[in-house]
Amino acid sequence: MVHEWALAEAVLYSLLDVTKKYSDHKIKEVVIEVGELQGIDLEVLKFALKELAKSLGLEDVLFRVEVTEAEFRCRSCGFTWKLSDVRKKLDEATREAIHFVPDIVHTFIQCPRCGSPDYEIVRGRGVCLKSILLEKSST
Amino acid sequence: MPEVDTPREVKYLDPRVAIIRHRVEHVGNVVAIASGKGGVGKTTLATLSALVLSKRGLRVGLLDLDFNCPACHIVLGAQDAKPREEYGLVPPKVYGVEFMSIAMFVGDKEVPMRGVDIVNAMIEILAITRWSKLDLLLIDLPPGTSDEVLEVARLLKHKLKTILVTTPSRLSIAGVRKLWEVLKKLNVPTLGLVINMVRNINEIKAVEEEVRKWGIENVATLPYDSELENAIGSPDKLLNTEVAREIRRFWDKVLEVMMAPQQRTPG
Numbered sequence: 562m563v564h565e566w567a568l569a570e571a572v573l574y575s576l577l578d579v580t581k582k583y584s585d586h587k588i589k590e591v592v593i594e595v596g597e598l599q600g601i602d603l604e605v606l607k608f609a610l611k612e613l614a615k616s617l618g619l620e621d622v623l624f625r626v627e628v629t630e631a632e633f634r635c636r637s638c639g640f641t642w643k644l645s646d647v648r649k650k651l652d653e654a655t656r657e658a659i660h661f662v663p664d665i666v667h668t669f670i671q672c673p674r675c676g677s678p679d680y681e682i683v684r685g686r687g688v689c690l691k692s693i694l695l696e697k698s699s700t
Numbered sequence: 701m702p703e704v705d706t707p708r709e710v711k712y713l714d715p716r717v718a719i720i721r722h723r724v725e726h727v728g729n730v731v732a733i734a735s736g737k738g739g740v741g742k743t744t745l746a747t748l749s750a751l752v753l754s755k756r757g758l759r760v761g762l763l764d765l766d767f768n769c770p771a772c773h774i775v776l777g778a779q780d781a782k783p784r785e786e787y788g789l790v791p792p793k794v795y796g797v798e799f800m801s802i803a804m805f806v807g808d809k810e811v812p813m814r815g816v817d818i819v820n821a822m823i824e825i826l827a828i829t830r831w832s833k834l835d836l837l838l839i840d841l842p843p844g845t846s847d848e849v850l851e852v853a854r855l856l857k858h859k860l861k862t863i864l865v866t867t868p869s870r871l872s873i874a875g876v877r878k879l880w881e882v883l884k885k886l887n888v889p890t891l892g893l894v895i896n897m898v899r900n901i902n903e904i905k906a907v908e909e910e911v912r913k914w915g916i917e918n919v920a921t922l923p924y925d926s927e928l929e930n931a932i933g934s935p936d937k938l939l940n941t942e943v944a945r946e947i948r949r950f951w952d953k954v955l956e957v958m959m960a961p962q963q964r965t966p967g
Contacts, residue, residue, distance in 0.1 A: 563785040563786070563788065563789070564788070564789075564828060566787040566788065567719070567787060567788030567789075567827060567828040567830075568715070568716070568827070568828075570719055570722075570788075571715040571716045571719035572715045574715070574718045574719050574722055575713055575715035575717075575718040575719075578718055579710055579713075583708065583710075586708060593715075658805040658806065661805055661824075661828065662802060662805050662821050662824050662825060663820070663821075663824065664813055664817040664818070664820045664821040664824070665802065665805055665806050665811060667811065667812050667813050667817060668806045668809045668810060668811050668812070669809075678810075678812040679812065679814070682817070686820060687714065687716075687820060687823075687824075688714065688715055688716060689712055689713070689714060690714075690715055691711065691712060692709055692710070692711050692712075693709065693710040693711075693713070694708075694709055695708040695709070695710065696708075697708075
């Protein structure tokens with residue numbers, strides 16, 4: 562119950578901000594986009610969302626979690642690759658370090674073609690509230 | 701049946717940004733140690749300040765945000781310190797100081813990140829680190845006016861204050877003046893300025909006059925101490941240096957200003 566709980570808290574606090582901004586609406590559905598690089602345990606995240614939502618009066622919100630595959634593009638040679646292409650080369654401790662701070666991937670993974678650490682994380686990092694669907698409350 | 705209007709949709713929010721202010725809600729003051737140029741002693745000042753203030757009985761945190769070259773852990777001799785996993789990450793205590801650094805995840809390996817990666821890493825660390833109730837959170841920033849400075853000002857603006865560091869060199873002063881200008885435009889208060897590595901007190905009179913024109917009243921000088929290097933990695937030895945004694949005196953004045961009910965902004 563670690564990183565996932567902290568991120569679930571972040572989601573719920575964002576939703577509380579939204580409910581303050583649109584006080585005459587209630588949140589119906591939230592789509593959360595999670596980058597693969599975050600290494601999130603989806604079941605733990607969903608459990609944390611459900612538990613925290615109950616404690617904050619948001620138990621009726623429907624949460625949908627989508628995972629975006631991590632993809633990289635080398636700035637030196639233009640090669641593109643996916644996390645799944647190189648994941649097996651990472652040991653458990655390294656995977657855990659990247660799970661906590663995903664951007665340190667540059668320390669542990671280099672371009673498979675030219676070896677450069679200077680590459681772009683094209684997609685698949687961070688957490689994003691892709692959409693929050695609000696419905697007008699009863700008056 | 702509730703009246704159902706056309707549904708409204710909010711898109712693409714980073715939820716981590718919203719939690720950051722809650723992560724520091726029990727932190728009294730956030731003070732970043734910053735400079736225009738590198739090698740002026742920010743890390744030493746930030747780390748020694750944390751040790752001095754902790755020793756004095758304050759609840760202190762130290763966050764190393766120099767991602768490309770973190771070094772607070774080396775000054776503290778805390779290369780093996782690791783955070784505890786508990787609904788996020790709980791910083792370890794080193795000599796009474798709650799401490800967090802990217803070095804806890806990469807060890808002594810290099811961290812070749814660009815701006816967008818630095819901003820993301822900073823958001824992630826600030827979002828998942830669970831500081832306890834602190835009087836003061838000190839942040840060691842990298843030099844310049846780039847991503848780390850701008851982002852920490854954006855994310856922690858409601859609590860952020862700074863202490864600037866320079867050497868007597870005109871090159872260093874030119875850099876710190878630019879930083880001070882940027883901070884002023886961002887409405888980040890400057891609590892004081894430290895002129896570090898001073899070998900001859902006469903050489904800093906012009907510098908002191910210059911920075912007082914900027915409206916910075918707390919100006920301290922720290923002597924060049926060739927023995928300081930030998931104390932790196934040993935907090936007990938560090939606390940017994942002349943530099944530590946001067947830092948303690950500097951903080952006496954800074955705390956007076958910081959704890960005042962109305963915090964003035966510079967300029």
